[in-house]
Amino acid sequence: QLQLVESGGGLVQPGGSLRLSCAAPGFTLDHYAIGWFRQAPGKGREGISCISSSSGGISDYADSVKGRFTMSRDGAENTVSLQMSALKPEDTAVYYCAAVRQNYVCGMWPVDYDLWGQGTQVTVSS
Numbered sequence: 822q823l824q825l826v827e828s829g830g831g832l833v834q835p836g837g838s839l840r841l842s843c844a845a846p847g848f849t850l851d852h853y854a855i856g857w858f859r860q861a862p863g864k865g866r867e868g869i870s871c872i873s874s875s876s877g878g879i880s881d882y883a884d885s886v887k888g889r890f891t892m893s894r895d896g897a898e899n900t901v902s903l904q905m906s907a908l909k910p911e912d913t914a915v916y917y918c919a920a921v922r923q924n925y926v927c928g929m930w931p932v933d934y935d936l937w938g939q940g941t942q943v944t945v946s947s
Contacts, residue, residue: 830941843918868929
């Protein structure tokens with residue numbers, strides 16, 4: 822059974838950094854587009870970044886995180902990471918990674934993906 826596992830969430834002060842990781846036990850992420858989403862209490866699921874398959878070389882970011890968050894692949898570890906810097910209280914949410922097997926493009930909408938992780942909580946607070 823295909824599954825995604827997020828890790829790296831936690832409590833951080835405003836202005837701090839966290840690195841989230843999305844792992845795929847049992848299958849390779851190379852041929853999958855990956856998206857990172859977040860959902861704050863009472864709000865819908867928001868797409869914040871995506872990266873195409875390894876052969877695509879495309880990434881995209883929501884305006885709310887552009888310049889602060891960076892998404893990257895580690896082929897050797899079979900993970901996709903989200904490096905988050907200059908965190909703000911409004912970044913507080915459950916963060917999810919998602920995957921879909923496709924090349925060359927990536928989407929920022931939940932409907933673009935068919936495989937989801939369980940989520941990891943990120944809390945930005947002093």
